[in-house]
Amino acid sequence: MIRWIFIFVLIGIFVIVAVWFAEHPGRVGIEIAGLQIQTEAGIFVVALVLFAIVSAILYRLWRFIRRAPGGLLDHRRSNRRQRGYQALTQGMVAVAAGDAGEARKFARQAESLLNDPPLTMLLSAQAAQLEGDEDAARRYFEEMLENPEMAFLGTRGLLMQAVRAEDNAEALRLAESAFRLRPNTPWVLRRMFDLQVGARKWADANQTVQRAVRIGVVDAETGRRQRAVIAVALSDEASAAGDASAALKQARVAQDLVPGLVPATVALIRCLAASDKMRRAVKAAEAAWSAGPHPDLAAAFDGLGDENEAPLDRVKRFQRLCSFRPEHSESHYALAEASLAAHLWGEARRHLEATGGDNPTARHCRLMAELEEKETGNLEVTRQWLDRAVAAPQGESWYCNECGSIAGHWTPGCNSCGAFDGLEWQLPPGVVALPPAAIVPALTASDTEK
């Protein structure tokens, strides 16, 4: 509207000026470099106005032309970006497919097309890794650390490199910095826990488990068991350092977390004894034996006797302990061993014959050999038992669920493969325990079928 009023006003002024010039004729003369131009004033004004209009049109045209190449450049730029993203995508697919050559090619393309290092660095690092160039990959990962948005990815890359190189100290350092960057990432918590228990940093591992349980990465029961095992380790560590009260405290923590955990009870019995709480130690051993007899409990209970305890007194102590589970094979073995030490051959034989079955374990065969050697001195029979022991099944042992090795005694981590809480008291796979009563009817049944 204003624009139209402006145009009407302009036209009005133009008409007034034209009329004025028509009514007042005159001439205009210009002399430039010896050239003389003479014209009527009216025509001169019209020429002036025409010149102004043409100039304005030319200016507009020039502006349009000047802008046009800019538009073209923008188009070329967005096209480049699109090709860059395409290369990035194809590169990632190549990484997933494990195609090192393709990955490298697209990584280079993406790098030059996008010119956006944070975006292409990960692809370049992965491509380098696929080609086996770990040094180049490390340089990319380290560069990523400089960029706050990429620091976590860079740390992850370096951590995986350290894990593959089995540099556990460096891996733990990197896991801890990954944790600082993103404290609730499940894989960071799991990896950091594994490295902490591997480095025997029990207190740190304990905190990691608690956080993992809090955010739901580890279920409550697994978390409790892991904390119990850690508490046993802390108790052992305090015992070794001579701090009896800390050792006892941790043993109690372990026992409270998982009441049936044999190593926790063993630690508790030993710590109570070390703190001169003998009656409580005996009570703890008896309660545990009645819940589930175990050779490690028998060994801990054995340690509760006086230094100069007479063998017969020792047998009496074990008789009381085993009275809580008189039929259990561990009760028979515990009493057989105590009786052997006290030269009570008849008692020892009675207990050994009450257990063992048709296919006795190596442990049973060795005890029989010891009895024959000590009681009768019959070397032939003794050797037969020792020969049998070699081929006899292993029986229940601390068997590692991860690597399948058998440990002589329990440790928080497997001594062969390092698996935390990997040892479980069980029959090694392939060994089937059958009570004697189950074997005999099975044989007779098949005999009658024939």
Ligand SMILES: [Zn+2]
């Ligand atoms: Zn193992």
